[in-house]
Amino acid sequence: MGGRGRWAAALLALALVGCSPTPVEPAEPPADQALARVAQALTELDFTAVAFAGGGRPAAETDQIIEAMDGFRPQVSPGAIDYQGDGRASGQLDFVWPLPSGDWAYQSTVRLTLVGQDWTPEWAPDVIHPRLDAQTRLIRLRFAAKRAGITGQGGQGIVEEVAITRLGIDKTFIEADQWEASAQALAQLLDLDPAVYAQQVLEAGPLAFVEAERRRPDQVPDILAVPGARGLADTALQTATPGFMAEILGTLRQATAEEVEASQGRIVAGELVGAAGLQRVFDASLRGVPGDQVYLGPRGDDFGQATSDNILHDVPAVPGETLVTSFDVAVQRQAEAVLAQAGQPAAAVVVRPSDGAILAAAVSPQTEGRPDATLNHFPPGSTFKIVTALALLRHGLTPDSPVECPTAAVAGGVVVRNYDGYPSAFNGIITLAQAMAQSCNTAFVSQVGRLDDGDLLAAAGSLGAGIDYDAGGLLYGEVPTPDSEAMLGQMTIGQGGVLMSPTAMAGVIASVAAGQTVVPWMAAPLKPVSTAAPLTPAEAAALQSMLAYTVNAGLASSLQGVAVGAKSGTAEYGSGDPLPTHAWMVAYNDADRAAAVWAQDGGGSSTAGPLIRQLLG
Numbered sequence: 001m002g003g004r005g006r007w008a009a010a011l012l013a014l015a016l017v018g019c020s021p022t023p024v025e026p027a028e029p030p031a032d033q034a035l036a037r038v039a040q041a042l043t044e045l046d047f048t049a050v051a052f053a054g055g056g057r058p059a060a061e062t063d064q065i066i067e068a069m070d071g072f073r074p075q076v077s078p079g080a081i082d083y084q085g086d087g088r089a090s091g092q093l094d095f096v097w098p099l100p101s102g103d104w105a106y107q108s109t110v111r112l113t114l115v116g117q118d119w120t121p122e123w124a125p126d127v128i129h130p131r132l133d134a135q136t137r138l139i140r141l142r143f144a145a146k147r148a149g150i151t152g153q154g155g156q157g158i159v160e161e162v163a164i165t166r167l168g169i170d171k172t173f174i175e176a177d178q179w180e181a182s183a184q185a186l187a188q189l190l191d192l193d194p195a196v197y198a199q200q201v202l203e204a205g206p207l208a209f210v211e212a213e214r215r216r217p218d219q220v221p222d223i224l225a226v227p228g229a230r231g232l233a234d235t236a237l238q239t240a241t242p243g244f245m246a247e248i249l250g251t252l253r254q255a256t257a258e259e260v261e262a263s264q265g266r267i268v269a270g271e272l273v274g275a276a277g278l279q280r281v282f283d284a285s286l287r288g289v290p291g292d293q294v295y296l297g298p299r300g301d302d303f304g305q306a307t308s309d310n311i312l313h314d315v316p317a318v319p320g321e322t323l324v325t326s327f328d329v330a331v332q333r334q335a336e337a338v339l340a341q342a343g344q345p346a347a348a349v350v351v352r353p354s355d356g357a358i359l360a361a362a363v364s365p366q367t368e369g370r371p372d373a374t375l376n377h378f379p380p381g382s383t384f385k386i387v388t389a390l391a392l393l394r395h396g397l398t399p400d401s402p403v404e405c406p407t408a409a410v411a412g413g414v415v416v417r418n419y420d421g422y423p424s425a426f427n428g429i430i431t432l433a434q435a436m437a438q439s440c441n442t443a444f445v446s447q448v449g450r451l452d453d454g455d456l457l458a459a460a461g462s463l464g465a466g467i468d469y470d471a472g473g474l475l476y477g478e479v480p481t482p483d484s485e486a487m488l489g490q491m492t493i494g495q496g497g498v499l500m501s502p503t504a505m506a507g508v509i510a511s512v513a514a515g516q517t518v519v520p521w522m523a524a525p526l527k528p529v530s531t532a533a534p535l536t537p538a539e540a541a542a543l544q545s546m547l548a549y550t551v552n553a554g555l556a557s558s559l560q561g562v563a564v565g566a567k568s569g570t571a572e573y574g575s576g577d578p579l580p581t582h583a584w585m586v587a588y589n590d591a592d593r594a595a596a597v598w599a600q601d602g603g604g605s606s607t608a609g610p611l612i613r614q615l616l617g
Helices: 003-018 032-044 058-066 176-189 194-203 257-262 277-281 283-287 329-340 381-393 432-438 441-445 455-462 485-491 502-514 537-553 604-616
Strands: 075-085 088-099 102-115 118-121 136-143 157-170 209-215 229-239 252-254 272-274 291-298 311-315 346-352 357-363 402-405 408-411 414-417 428-431 565-572 581-588 594-599
Touching (some): 032 088, 032 102, 032 118, 058 136, 088 311, 102 291, 102 311, 157 176, 176 209, 176 229, 194 209, 272 283, 277 283, 329 346, 329 357, 329 604, 346 604, 357 502, 381 432, 381 455, 381 565, 381 581, 402 432, 402 441, 408 441, 408 485, 414 485, 428 432, 432 441, 502 537, 502 565, 502 581, 502 594, 537 565, 565 604, 581 604, 594 604
Antiparallel strands (some): 075 088, 102 118, 136 291, 157 229, 252 272, 291 311, 346 357, 346 594, 402 428, 408 414, 581 594
């Protein structure tokens, strides 16, 4: 054949190839539904809808394979299918085990055989994991995370790991007929409820050590006379002094069964969790994340050993994250010492105006553990006149503006008078600064005509109060919307439904001191950012001048030499004739300190004044 003929033949061959139809898969039905049924059976651990080839007992064998996975179950989904022809195929299964440390994901393969028009899966242990066989199973180990501590200013330790002794009854040391009597004897020695602890001992297993209490080594009594009593050396997170900052920090306790179940494996029975305060608010971050290890072990009672050759999944525990707080240990100790001498329910908060950090929050013993400094609020009385004064400044008044201070004022039909002993020299026309310094109720109530319904709330917000911020356990007070002129009149003097916590009033006085809006905070991860209109320098200067005048020539004169600016308050509450009164005092000095003190009964200057003098002195 000539050259031209050979080229023609070649072109014809190429044309024939180019026109050949695309190869078609064998005429076999798809295996998607069969693979999906296998995935569903493994997810639900219900194999009744799947008929496996190759014998075996898929349900029973699966139970054996995963029985040491601590109740965790995989989520299985179907993947790609590889058709191999002659009625054979392989389907990919995507496994995801939702473990506390994170998802454990991998793929396995199930073999499929076409029987008639139906694909039948073949059972084998490696359907669950590629490395499983007839003699092995999956075994999970849990590694507990180390709970973190709590620090204050400059890394000062507040909750730290210290040496402790775990006191309890070791049931293996004594006979069964001694368990109850020994438990009762140890409980009495430790000032615990004998019946409750004895029941705990009786309900525990025969080989159990049943802990009764944890104490510092130097606080352990002589327990040798109690049969079966033991003291085990250990460490625990505690404050340097028992009870220090208890209302703020909260406590640790063993997790409840409900908490264990809801945690999806992050918490196990017997683990300590935060019960109140900061320990509870930040429990998850303080607790850390437990680690997970899964290895191939023998079936049956033998768990074997995890080695580098048989470990399938290994994620270490992540320790808890230290909680950084605003507290200054020295200032906190001082505040607790001052409140310990109050002799009545009282609370105090000390704030650093330059950044809003709460340096101390303390309560007196008479509060009986209530967090009155941070999570309770009360009518603020005349200390709230700072807020009212700001609202009036925004309506054009100045500290020198003349206002009327009558012996009685009427707002919405309700008559308001001044406190008993109000100096008559300051009745009539006085300045707004004098009304603040002498705490003239009628002067402030008489100004209701200048105020709109939202003015007091807006002014409170500009002073760091009245707005609910998520700050990890702090109340910033409530300033309701008045429903009448009478209510608004009462609100101008810190009554009428206005409620403030000591934290909130510390923010008010700190804002005045700083010359800008200050929102108090105690936990760095939840440091709030004000959403209110900012306090302006001119407004702050006017308030500073009035509160300085209150110290120099008004009802806060007892704080001269200690405070730069201050305001006292007395607020009626409850029922009776006469009504009982809360006592308040707020003040700031020139050492970047501001404080608020509340006491359940008494007068502002006489009851709260001496306490705040000690705090700032």
